[in-house]
Amino acid sequence: MEFAGNTLSAVFWGLLVLSLLVAVHEGGHFLVARLCSVRVTEFFLGMPSRFKLSRKSRRFGTEFGITPILFGGYNRICGMESCDDELLADVLMHIYRTGSVRVADICQAFPVDGDRAHAILTTLADWASIRMVEGEDKDDPAFNTIPRDAALLCEYDAGHDGAAISAHADGDAYELPVSADEFLESERRHVYQGIRFPKRLAMLVFGPLVNILFALLVVVFALSAVGVDTGSTEPVIGSVHAGSLAEQVGVLPGDIFVRVGEYGISDWHDISDALDVLLAAGEDFDIEVSRDGAGLTLHVDIPEGEAVDLIGITNTVSKVRLPVGEALSAAFHYAGQVARFALRLIDPAHTLETIGQSSSIVGMSVIASQAASTGLFDLLLVMAAISMSLGFMNLLPIPPLDGGKILFEVIQLAMGRPVSIKVQNIVSYIGLALLLALFVFVLRNDLIRYVM
Incomplete structure (x- = not known):
């Protein structure tokens, strides 16, 4: 029963803490995407699943929800994958003139094969320029127009006219007042690949950065508002353990120790030092205490033949709340330690040692x-530690982490041209394999440490 109770507690607190921190992380990406006018069609806690609870925002058009696979979360930011097919503009215009198409329709209207037509349509659907609708034949979905207002803004765009959009439906045909190239460029400005490098960099960085900032705020709140339980150095008894030697001789909470054996007492350190000497000697001794203003002598009878290390007393504890400045300094110092730990993971000289000290989702939950x-x-400090770790770990230059995507962006900026999708996929698969191997290794350590 105890094991089952501990397991349920770990699952509950693990899911609660990790879900909150994933929401913080993805919220950072979402916030900057919206500030950059980039479309975000989905914001979910949990990994993608056909089973979900969700609600679509009328303001953003984004579908917010939760899935049962609570091991992460995601934003579906439009246009993360690059595609510069020369027919994008013409195909998009063709769809809006007809209202709805399938792959075969594009192959008939343009000199392209099925694979290229499908790639163009899925790119436009990924941009939220059109909507893919799966019917009975999932291998041949329809691609429909989405409602637009007079400025050609859709439900995912900031400043759209909701009333005008509500007057239209998916699959309506339009006679657009702009050219195909102008329409495509207006759409491109609302997707990730269509914005400038600084904005793309901000979108990638802000997820981990918000985790780190959140952790700093939590540490400051914990240290300055909640406060730290700190043991007093006064020779006053805070508590007496049940069944202990101190309880047997009559020591009570609130007693002030005046003398222990032949040792005079002025603070708690004197009590500790005196007890260490007297208990090691194994001989009986007296304790002089002040109780309610009156002196009292208690005799400690050491059981013959038994080694006694403690008598079962603790000092008084008080809440110490640090000034905000000191708390903030402590938070930044801790952030530096976590950052150095994360960097050791990619330092070959310390990689194995760092992995051995890391925790998986199981360890974090426990x-x-x-x-x-x-x-x-303690809960706030653990939450801050996990949040800070998620932030710094996500900045490591390993695809498919945010740091890996940042690395690709920097390389493309230096090269002056995009890295091919094939190369990006290969590197991402290698990075994913490394991360999975790391997860399995750390999970094994946690199972041995906390379960077996």
């Missing part, structure tokens, strides 16, 4: 559960 059982302060 740690979160243990922290929650001890109090709000």
Whole structure:
């Protein structure tokens, strides 16, 4: 029963903490995408699944929801994959004149084969310029127009006219007041690949950055508002453990130790030092205490033949709240430690050592559960640690992490041309394989450490 209870607690707190931090991370990407006028069609907690609970925002057009596979989350930001087919503009204009097409229709209207037609249509669907609708034949979906207002804005665009859009339906045909090239360029400005490098970089960086900023705020709040339980150095008894030697001789919470054996007491360190000497000697001794203003002598009878290391007392504990400046300094110092730890992962001299000290989702869930059982302060610090780790780890230059995407963006900027999709896919598959191997190794360590 205890194992089952601990497991349920770990699952609950793990999912709660990780879901919150994933929402923070993806929220960073979403916020910058919207500020850059880039379309975001989906924002989900959990990995993609046919089973989901969701609601579409009338303001953003974005579908917000949750899936049962709560091991992450995602934004579907339009135009993450590059495609510069010369027929994009003409095909897009053709679709809006007809309302709805299939791959065969494009092959008939343009000199392209099925694969190229499908690539063009899926690119336009990825841009949210059209909508793919699966029918009975999933291998041959329809591609429909989406409602537009007079400025040709759709439901995903900032400043769209909701009333005008509501007057139209998917699959309506339009006679557009612009040329095919002008329409395509207006659409391109609303997708990731169509915005400039600084904005793309900001979109990628802001997810991990928000995790780090969130962690800093949580640490500052924990240290300055919640406060740290700090043991007092006064020789006052805070608590007496049940069944302990101190309880047996009559020590009570609130007693002030005046003398232990032949040792005079002025602070808690004196108590600790005196007990270490007297208990190691194994001889009986007296404790002089002040209780309610009156002196009292208690006799400690050491059981014969038994080694006693502790008598079962603790000092008083008080909340210490740091000034915001000190708390912020401590938070930045901790961030530096986490950043150095993350960098050690890609340092061949320390990679294995760092992996051995890392935790998977299992370890993080157990740690979160243990922290929650001890109090709000510990839970906040664990949440901050996980958030900061997610942030810095995601900045590592390993595809498909955000840092890997940033690396590709920098390389493309230096080359002055895009890295081919084939090369990006190969490198991403290698990076994914490395991350999966890392996950399996760390998961094995966690299972041994916390389960077996």
